[in-house]
Amino acid sequence: MKIKFLGAAMSVTGSCHLVTTDHSKFLLDCGLFQGSEALEELNYQAFDFDPAEIDFILLSHAHVDHCGRIPLLVKQGFTGKIYCTGATAEIADIMLQDSGNIHEMDAKWINKRTSRSGQRQVQPLYTEEDAARCSQYFFPVAYGQCFEINSRIKIRLNEAGHILGAAIIEMWIEDSGKTTKLVYSGDIGAVNQRMLNDPTLIAAADYLIMETTYGDRAHETQQESGKRFLEIIFKTVARGGTVVVPAFALGRTQDLIHELELFYDHHEFHQNQLDKVNVYVDSPLATDATAIFRKNAHYFNDAIKERIKNGEELFYFRNLNFTKSIDQSKALNENASPKVIISSSGMADAGRVRHHLKHYLWKPKSSIIFVGYQAEGTTGRAIISGEKYVRILRERIHVSAEIYFLEGFSAHADKNDLLKWLSGFKEKPKKIFLVHGEEEAKKTFANTVKRILGFDCTVVEDVSEYSLDDDALTVDGIKERIDLKNQINKLKDNLGDIHDELDNLLAIPGVAMSEAFPDEKVEDLEALTRDLKKTCEELKIMIKN
Template sequence: MRVTFYGATRTTTGSLFLLEVNQQRFLLECGLFQGRRGETIERNRNFPFDPARIDAVILSHAHIDHCGNLPNLCRHGFSGNIYCTFATRDLASIMLEDSAQIQRADAEFVSKKRAKQGLPPVEPLYTATEAEMAVRQFVAINYDRPMPVGDGVTLTFRDAGHILGSAQVVLDIRENGRRFRYLFSGDIGRGNDDILRDPQPVEKVDFLQIEATYGGREHTAKPQSIEMLATLVSETLAQNGKVIIPSFSVGRTQQIVYELHQATLAGRIPKVPIFVDSPLSVNATEIYRLHPECFNDRIYKFLREVANPFGMENLTYIREQAHSMKLNEMKEPAIIISASGMAEAGRIRHHLKNHIGNPANLVLFIGYCAEHTLGAQILAGRSPVNIFGEPHPVRAKVASIDAFSGHADKNELMAYVRRLDGQVKKVAVIHGEESQCLAFAEALRQWRPQAEITVPRQGDTLEV
């Protein structure tokens, strides 16, 4: 058996891993790459293998950097099953359609600029119809239910605690008279989440492929972060300013809504209008309510006995663009949560364009921003920043709270691996910027000095 690393190698985007065993080919993930425009187009349009020769895809969760290129894979000949959890299937169905709409809008925008230069138009990566067709190939499996997915390959999903439906991928392999267990961590949650269950420990692991988004960093302690959130929000609202929160539609939006709900109930922030301005976020929140099997005991009890944890009187979910545009006319203080979390697409760019120049406002990041994204540029202190191709000076206050990240930090990742049972002969560290992967690999060498620890580059192969 061998695994070839085609994405999320010394970076966090474009997860794509080819696993070959018993003359079969499986893909772990098929995500969109995000980065510099030229490289992004090239890597997303062209696969380094023949999609028609892939037997099955195994998907850990529904974030676009993990599932976003599936319609393109199917468009180019892949006809097999796409295995995931039930919640992942439901989330991916709305996220892929939303991604298709973004592809269409971006293609139209670029084509208009090319037309002025006498150049031919560009095509979107895939259409909404092709996204829907891809979802028809999804096969959903519950957690902890072993499922044969090929000759000598049995798949089991274990809860990863990252977003709703997120899973660790456990592969029990029978090859040439030997048996072993390959664990792909997916993205690992922090544990003690407000909404989700903790990552489940996995036993008898022989080979490990693990994410390292925060492999060399520690998050701020949760209680301090909640206090920081209340302080930042209250100070901004007291100045008659607006709080603009770029947020991923799945996971972070639901968590920040829950935190704002609790802070309002406790009187720690004033009761002002709160808007979730993202059709995808609205749809995702509805799917969250449909999957209480993913909730921890506390939120499950709150949902059943107290109230909807994702709703309150002063909270409005916005689908229509016309309603979204009216937010620009508001004079009173408010909180606006909008996708995307890295400010690379979606309505958040319009809110940043309209509000980032006002010193009374606050732009509050609550998740990870990959290199070269608009969010990363704002966090780095760049001013002006280009939004829709035009420079905008950054005068608003900018802050970041990483305790709401869905990714475990270095200490939480080490706690996760220490809970694993088994020999763990080889480890591949992926899904992190190079510095984070290398730092976590070094920590793993201290933990398991007899294991072979690698930080693969794009195209590297690990023999199992």
Template sequence: MKLSFHGANRDVTGSCHLLHAKGLRILIDCGLYQGGRELDEENAEDFGFDPASIDILLLTHAHLDHCGRIPLLVKRGFTGEIITTAATRELTRVVLLDAAHLQEEEAERHSRQAHRHGRRPPPALYGTLDALNALDQFGRTANYGETIELAPELTATFYDAGHILGSASIRIEETTGKRRSIIFSGDLGNKGRPILRDPQVPPKADVVVMETTYGDRAHKALAPSIDEFYDAITETFARGGNVIVPTFALERAQEILYYLREGIEAGRLPKNLPVFLDSPMAISATEIFRRHPECYDAEACDLFNNGKDPFALPALRFVRETADSIALNRLVGGAVIMAGSGMCTGGRVRHHLRHNLWRKESSVVFVGFAAPGTLARVLIDGAKRVKLFGEQIPVRAKLYTINGFSAHADQAELLDWHGALKPERTVLVHGEEKAMRTFADLIAARKTKVSMPKKGDELSL
């Protein structure tokens, strides 16, 4: 086996790893880099391998930083099979079509600007047709715990990663000779969350390639985080403002709806709390959630079995149309507006920030990870002014950063998961370098060789 690295190396976006085994070239994830303009340029660069040479792509889950460059991979020659779970397949369709639409809109905007200045506009990274072509490459469906033959004497098994609906850790094994094995963690979930099961620990393997997003810190406890969220809404409404929640469409939007429903039922929030889910992708994802009870934990299953929708609120409104989204900007106060993207790198949330950041009555509640270079991180780090749509907007709204909602395992959970596997070699990916180094120091005493590859590095296993 040989492994090379083409994304999310000492960074938290762009996951892409290439495994050579039994004559096959197997790609694990093909994600988009997310952040500033430099990363936009990096997305358009060569992959570091020939896309046409890839035989199989194994997809851990549907987040954009794990699947977002698949249409570009196909556009540049990939014709192999994509294997993933049923839920991930459905969610990926929504994510890629949305990403293609945004790419086309961005290219059109750049084209108008370039035309005015007599420059040649950069092309879209990919378009809707490329996304549809990519969806044609999805083949076999992976069920948790069932072995899939990739080639004679080479298998892959998907295990529930508990991160988002359909997410998986993937164990690949050569079944003859030394029976070598390798596990790709994907993104591991945070235990004790609603809706989804806790992450499974796969059987032991020789090599583990694992994420380290929160390898240097612990999450805030969940119960105080929920209380803080309810208090943020109550305090903002008392000031007469709106609550803007930059929301990841997959998992986070559904989890927040779940907690809002619980808060209403417990009397912590007004019964007719006005909640607007202003994200076509999150709306579609919520409908997909309802179709995949095989991913639910026992509590969520009980709710559905008793005829109760865990995502239903008395005054919840789904906002699909652009005109309806624009109309929300006329709301002065008393509304919870959930909109994407979670890192504020694009989407409708930027318009809501433009209309609410300057208002001291309003609040912005961050409930997820914000990568360096993103608008969300800039705000969290204390910026006094930010540029939105060519306009400098003063930051007067109250900002809340509630870390307890994270869908990622924290340091202790990562250590527990790794400790159960006892690998001979551990390869750390998908994390900022500081988090990686902290985590590497903690596991170094476990008699495991630790690697922190850079982009383009190769390892012989």
């Protein structure tokens, strides 16, 4: 048996692992790469296998970095079943169609921009129609049920505590005359969440593939982040500002609605302030996902089930508004009154939130709150890293708003919860493969596991294949090419920033006179020049190596 780590190997996104036995080929997830331009280009490269030869897919959950390339797989010949929970099947359907629509709109926008210069027209990765065709292949499996896929493979899906319907997958695979147990963690959630049960502890595995998104740091609790969330809202509204929350349509948006719902219901003391604050969920996808959450109450923890039993309505409170149309979305930025806007995408690289950030990011009275993981190379990552300027919709925007990152709302377990979950194994697995994390997070977590549990971990750093029979790992060397492309793109961005800054200076009346030359602009240019020099030096070293 062989396991090939095709995605979430060099980064957090693009989860896709190919398992090959003497009788079957199947995938663990098939997600989109998200982040830097170089990383996202991998979405357009040919699969490392023939999609028609894949027997089935085991899908851990419905986030697009885990399911987003399934339409491409179907488009190229895959006809097998996609095993997942019922909630994942239902949510993935709308997620994939939304993704297809985004790919169509992006291609249309690029072609409109480049057609006048005679450049080659681009095609969308897949369309909304391509995505809709995938629903026929989903096969729901209940949590805790031992399900026989065929005479030689059986599986069990367990609660992961990540998002609604997310699963930790146990597999018993008969290969070459022996049965091997493989466990795929998918994405593991934090413990003690307000709506979902804790991740299921797994007692045993021969081989484990485990995520490490936050393998190098601890979070504050969801309750602590919730308290800060309300404090930021009140502080921002008091100064006449607007709060913009880039949030994933699936999971984070519903958590934020629930947090506000609890506060609105139980804090009469703040009623006068609350009545003046409208909350807008500006994401058609989030609206549809919230409706699915409401009708899948059996996936929630006992506390939420009790509320529903008592007749309480989920995800509703006074002043909550869902916007659907583009005109309604535009009207939010024309309305000067203080408010809260929750909008996707969560990493601020797509969707309506880009327009809201473009409108509010440069305003000192505003607050921008990030509540989920920000992949390297995304706009969200640049903002929380303290960049003074970011490029949104091809325009360079100054960051003047107050910036917050409330990690307690993250759907991912921190290093302590990851360690707690791993300690649930009664015996040490033969191999533990760490994926779905940045290099530092994976290495730090591997050292922590070794020190505390005494388990050796294999840090997956590149597209690579592990042979269980030979105990050998073969590396493809994709990472070097991605790193080089990232550095070249960084150089391009540095040059673009200098170009924009010079344009701005030349637009200032009297700029030719030294006494009128702004000191702040001189400092900005010096910083940009230093960045350019540093990037060139790093690129030179990479090319030599």
